Amino acid sequence: xxxxxxxxVTGQTLFADDIRLPRMLHCKLLRSTKPHALIENIxxxxxxxxPGVHLVLTGKDFPVEYGILPVSQxxxxxxxxKVRFVGDPVAAVIACDEQTAAEAMALIxxxxxxxxxxxxxxxxxxxxxSPLQDYAEENNIHRRLSYSFGDTEEALEQADHVFxxxxxxxxxxxxxxxxxxxxxxxxxxxxxxLWSSTQCPHYVHRALAKALEMPAAHIRVIACPNGGGxxxxxxxxxxxIVVTRASMLLGRPVKICLTREEVFFCHRGRHxxxxxFRTGVNNDGKLTGMHLQTLLDGGAYGSYGIASTFxxxxxxxxxxxxxxxxxxxxxxxxxxxxxxxxxxxxxPQPRFGQEIQLDKIAEKLDMDPAELRLGMVQPPNALxxxxxxxxxxxxxxxxxxxxxxxxxxxxxxxLPSGRGVGLACxxxxxxxxxxxxxxxxxxxxxxxxxxxxGAVTVYCGATDVGQGSDDVLVSLVTEVLGIETIDVxxxxxxxxxxxxxxxxYSSRVTLMMGNAAIQAAERARDLIASAxxxxxxxxxxxxxxxxxxxxxxxxxSRNMTFQEAxxxxxxxxxxxxxxxxxxxxxxxGRYPGGGVGPSPTYSYTAAxxxxxxxxxxGVVEVSRIYIAHDIGRSLNPVQVExxxxxxxxxxxxxxxxxxxxxxxxxxxxxxALVHDSPSMLDYKTLTMHDMPEVLVDIIEDPDPNGPFGAKxxxxxxxxxxxxxxxxxxxDAVGVRIDEVPITPAKVLKALEQKAAGRDPxxxxxxxxxxxxxxxxxxxxxxxxxxxxxxxxxxxKRAAKMHNMDKVTES
Amino acid sequence: xxKPQHSHLLLKVNNEAARVTxxxxxxxxxxxxxxxxxxxxxxxxxxxxxxxxxxxxxGKPVLSCLVLAIECEGTNIQTIEGMAVKGQLHPLQIAFAExxxxxxxxxxxxVLMSAKxxxxxxxxxxxxxxxxxLSGNLCRCTGYQQIIESVEHAAAxxxxxxxxxxxxxx
Numbered sequence: 005x006x007x008x009x010x011x012x013v014t015g016q017t018l019f020a021d022d023i024r025l026p027r028m029l030h031c032k033l034l035r036s037t038k039p040h041a042l043i044e045n046i047x048x049x050x051x052x053x054x055p056g057v058h059l060v061l062t063g064k065d066f067p068v069e070y071g072i073l074p075v076s077q078x079x080x081x082x083x084x085x086k087v088r089f090v091g092d093p094v095a096a097v098i099a100c101d102e103q104t105a106a107e108a109m110a111l112i113x114x115x116x117x118x119x120x121x122x123x124x125x126x127x128x129x130x131x132x133x134s135p136l137q138d139y140a141e142e143n144n145i146h147r148r149l150s151y152s153f154g155d156t157e158e159a160l161e162q163a164d165h166v167f168x169x170x171x172x173x174x175x176x177x178x179x180x181x182x183x184x185x186x187x188x189x190x191x192x193x194x195x196x197x198l199w200s201s202t203q204c205p206h207y208v209h210r211a212l213a214k215a216l217e218m219p220a221a222h223i224r225v226i227a228c229p230n231g232g233g234x235x236x237x238x239x240x241x242x243x244x245i246v247v248t249r250a251s252m253l254l255g256r257p258v259k260i261c262l263t264r265e266e267v268f269f270c271h272r273g274r275h276x277x278x279x280x281f282r283t284g285v286n287n288d289g290k291l292t293g294m295h296l297q298t299l300l301d302g303g304a305y306g307s308y309g310i311a312s313t314f315x316x317x318x319x320x321x322x323x324x325x326x327x328x329x330x331x332x333x334x335x336x337x338x339x340x341x342x343x344x345x346x347x348x349x350x351x352p353q354p355r356f357g358q359e360i361q362l363d364k365i366a367e368k369l370d371m372d373p374a375e376l377r378l379g380m381v382q383p384p385n386a387l388x389x390x391x392x393x394x395x396x397x398x399x400x401x402x403x404x405x406x407x408x409x410x411x412x413x414x415x416x417x418x419l420p421s422g423r424g425v426g427l428a429c430x431x432x433x434x435x436x437x438x439x440x441x442x443x444x445x446x447x448x449x450x451x452x453x454x455x456x457x458g459a460v461t462v463y464c465g466a467t468d469v470g471q472g473s474d475d476v477l478v479s480l481v482t483e484v485l486g487i488e489t490i491d492v493x494x495x496x497x498x499x500x501x502x503x504x505x506x507x508x509y510s511s512r513v514t515l516m517m518g519n520a521a522i523q524a525a526e527r528a529r530d531l532i533a534s535a536x537x538x539x540x541x542x543x544x545x546x547x548x549x550x551x552x553x554x555x556x557x558x559x560x561s562r563n564m565t566f567q568e569a570x571x572x573x574x575x576x577x578x579x580x581x582x583x584x585x586x587x588x589x590x591x592x593g594r595y596p597g598g599g600v601g602p603s604p605t606y607s608y609t610a611a612x613x614x615x616x617x618x619x620x621x622g623v624v625e626v627s628r629i630y631i632a633h634d635i636g637r638s639l640n641p642v643q644v645e646x647x648x649x650x651x652x653x654x655x656x657x658x659x660x661x662x663x664x665x666x667x668x669x670x671x672x673x674x675x676a677l678v679h680d681s682p683s684m685l686d687y688k689t690l691t692m693h694d695m696p697e698v699l700v701d702i703i704e705d706p707d708p709n710g711p712f713g714a715k716x717x718x719x720x721x722x723x724x725x726x727x728x729x730x731x732x733x734x735d736a737v738g739v740r741i742d743e744v745p746i747t748p749a750k751v752l753k754a755l756e757q758k759a760a761g762r763d764p765x766x767x768x769x770x771x772x773x774x775x776x777x778x779x780x781x782x783x784x785x786x787x788x789x790x791x792x793x794x795x796x797x798x799x800k801r802a803a804k805m806h807n808m809d810k811v812t813e814s
Numbered sequence: 815x816x817k818p819q820h821s822h823l824l825l826k827v828n829n830e831a832a833r834v835t836x837x838x839x840x841x842x843x844x845x846x847x848x849x850x851x852x853x854x855x856x857x858x859x860x861x862x863x864x865x866x867x868x869x870x871x872x873g874k875p876v877l878s879c880l881v882l883a884i885e886c887e888g889t890n891i892q893t894i895e896g897m898a899v900k901g902q903l904h905p906l907q908i909a910f911a912e913x914x915x916x917x918x919x920x921x922x923x924x925v926l927m928s929a930k931x932x933x934x935x936x937x938x939x940x941x942x943x944x945x946x947x948l949s950g951n952l953c954r955c956t957g958y959q960q961i962i963e964s965v966e967h968a969a970a971x972x973x974x975x976x977x978x979x980x981x982x983x984x
Binding site: 005006008009010011012013014015016017018019021022024178179180181182183229230231232233234263264469470471472642643645646647649650651652653654683684685689690691692693695697698 | 847848851852853854855856857858859860861863864866893894895897898903906907908910911912913914915916917918919920921922923926944945946948949950951952953954955956957958959960961962
């Protein structure tokens with residue numbers, strides 16, 4: 005049972021909005037009604053005079069910009085000169101209660117001067133006089149990246165076949181059940197505390213210090229247990245900074261809890277991505293090279309966007325052997341809520357494209373899709389062409405597991421029309437190898453305090469967002485010290501009390517916090533052992549720890565209780581505390597940008613989806629998902645299975661219904677570009693009725709870089725689901741839906757085209773024209789490269805894109 | 815501006831009498847959380863869309879964000895705080911804790927209330943009955959499967975205990 009289970013089933017867990025402090029005031033944010041406009045004037049006089057209102061703040065009160073990435077400090081707690089999407093906050097009212105604050109908000113007069121709205125990626129690529137962000141590279145282009153790992157064009161020319169396919173992945177959002185909430189409380193001495201539903205208290209801490217121009221040492225950020233995150237609470241948010249400033253100005257606690265609509269405006273969700281793959285394949289099914297292009301709709305702000313952009317390309321080579329690889333990636337700004345990291349961060353979109361393309365390749369080469377993949381799985385400890393170091397890899401075992409458990413060989417191409425199976429794979433990082441900001445310090449720190457009572461307290465900045473990280477922390481410490489869960493108290497996510505952990509993102513916590521925790525616990529164990537060894541008159545390495553006893557391993561009857569052992573140790577060493585630190589191995593690739601993609605180890609997943617397609621309505625029902633996940637080592641089987649099933653759930657939702665889109669209001673209303681579905685009713689997700697049965701197989705092949713061999717499970721299992729479903733639909737009814745969500749309308753359209761003898765496919769026809777920079781050339785390790793960029797223009801793209809005769813339009 | 819008159823309410827929550835003086839426009843959810851400090855009941859939308867605020871009114875699951883507190887006078891209101899009796903956890907609470915029925919725990923109080931109502935009317939529910947009873951409770955973490963399994967485990971435990979006590983009676 006996880007350590008937080010009983011407080012959660014009894015309703016005792018305190019989430020941020022459950023905190024109520026004496027004299028607490030309430031904050032509401034007035035949000036822009038214009039998608040893109042200059043703020044000419046804000047008159048708050050009537051609101052300030054409203055009874056019950058204590059303070060009204062506007063952009064003028066926040067002169068300093070902030071943002072999660074050092075290269076895109078483009079946000080303000082409240083917009084000062086300009087609004088960039090419907091929902092951008094322009095003013096804050098702090099009042100005796102929410103109702104009064106809402107009344108006062110209606111009394112704020114904002115004069116806007118509208119600017120042209122950028123509603124799509126295609127509009128963002130066009131020349132403009134009024135770019136959303138003044139640091140855009142060109143037009144509304146945030147960033148373009150071009151890399152070539154070896155001469156990919158040559159690899160494509162020499163291939164027996166070149167497959168060219170375009171795909172579209174609509175954006176979607178986290179929709180964590182908990183609405184973001186924050187409470188700030190200023191101390192009379194100038195310090196301030198913020199309780200918040202954040203996945204990354206350390207990054208909030210840094211943003212508060214910057215935006216409020218005060219020493220970080222005087223700010224305390226406490227991450228409350230998150231009511232779900234999925235990446236949606238990894239950015240520092242404007243409302244967190246606003247309530248902190250307000251509390252300091254008023255000398256009273258100030259709370260905000262966003263409405264569900266405001267949560268949709270905060271967004272930071274999955275980017276919409278259009279992509280194009282050109283992949284060279286030989287007749288034996290081996291890949292010769294791949295050229296991938298991606299175009300991301302980033303919304304109005306930078307957020308994690310540059311990292312997201314890299315991630316739409318970086319991880320393709322860690323699954324299959326790929327001698328040469330090049331990519332071009334482009335992120336644009338549009339007048340929509342900003343996109344950022346959602347479960348899988350930038351990797352589900354290209355994984356969707358790649359795994360469907362492999363299905364098409366198998367079909368064309370008359371190979372079994374599982375056999376095709378098994379023939380090219382990366383070997384253990386491979387160094388990919390883009391210099392990512394694969395550790396253990398259980399991908400082949402995963403594929404074999406789902407093939408066997410699903411009875412693939414008797415189902416694929418053999419089920420009656422309308423029923424089908426599809427296979428896909430994926431891989432994900434167990435933590436990003438580099439921090440958000442460059443530094444040489446640990447990514448995770450753990451402290452352990454023990455005393456004569458026998459009590460053990462473990463401190464770590466990690467944040468439990470529901471994934472069970474507190475439980476992992478406690479169980480690793482109990483494992484090393486041979487004590488029980490109830491004996492260890494954990495204190496997490498508190499910047500005053502706990503050492504820094506970078507946060508709950510990139511599936512990093514079990515691995516990084518876990519390794520730091522084991523180091524701290526082993527140091528505590530060794531201190532105790534050194535004292536007990538003297539008492540028992542045995543060598544230190546003969547002291548064992550189990551079942552709350554510390555004993556002579558040669559003769560366990562010679563023992564003492566754990567508490568007695570700690571007393572022994574306190575007598576010998578004085579006050580007892582230990583620390584542990586973890587920093588990931590250095591990236592092997594030393595080219596600029598080589599910091600995105602490296603990880604201490606990668607998890608691998610394979611899935612088979614079984615679907616029923618109603619050819620009359622186009623409705624797709626996913627009846628069963630078989631999934632195998634290579635986790636290295638499972639630390640808590642119930643929780644691991646829960647993470648896998650949760651990933652499948654979100655993947656099925658993304659495949660079939662979840663989408664974040666915008667629409668223009670009718671001109672007679674305002675013509676404004678607005679969010680299409682900012683409610684839990686309009687934003688479609690699976691209910692219990694829609695969820696297919698999931699059969700989970702956990703593949704264990706301990707990785708030396710993981711704590712007791714463990715790898716991640718929070719994000720990887722989502723990745724193969726969308727393409728497995730798309731491939732199953734092809735198997736069922738012979739149509740290709742090369743985009744998500746796969747709605748009944750799209751399936752029907754493809755079926756109609758099939759019946760009419762036309763291309764039985766729905767998906768983007770072409771990839772937009774983009775002026776790419778000169779690609780950074782990096783020679784792959786297999787060709788003698790040293791991991792550095794070279795300026796040799798070894799790419800033939802400028803000459804001839806590819807030999808048209810060889811293109812197999814799939 | 816004329817503020818509405820406050821109402822004096824006598825509510826029965828978890829078998830305890832609770833007197834509150836509130837704005838008559840307040841929902842049951844708001845009164846539970848803000849006036850009675852029963853913050854175990856959560857909210858995910860305050861629009862009746864997510865099920866997180868489910869409580870039992872006279873044994874029936876009700877979305878407390880859609881009911882006014884003044885409508886609940888004379889009823890028997892049960893919240894998550896009343897589910898364990900004198901420190902004894904309900905079998906559903908134990909089953910959810912042991913079988914992965916919760917992750918972030920935010921939807922959990924609402925799910926548990928819906929499940930409790932189900933098991934009180936259907937001692938051995940089928941999977942379709944469980945799905946139907948809990949389909950109004952959204953969960954973003956678990957993918958529902960371990961929730962369903964937890965309800966089944968709890969039903970088995972309750973039935974076994976009932977059978978035993980029936981056996982002891984006879």
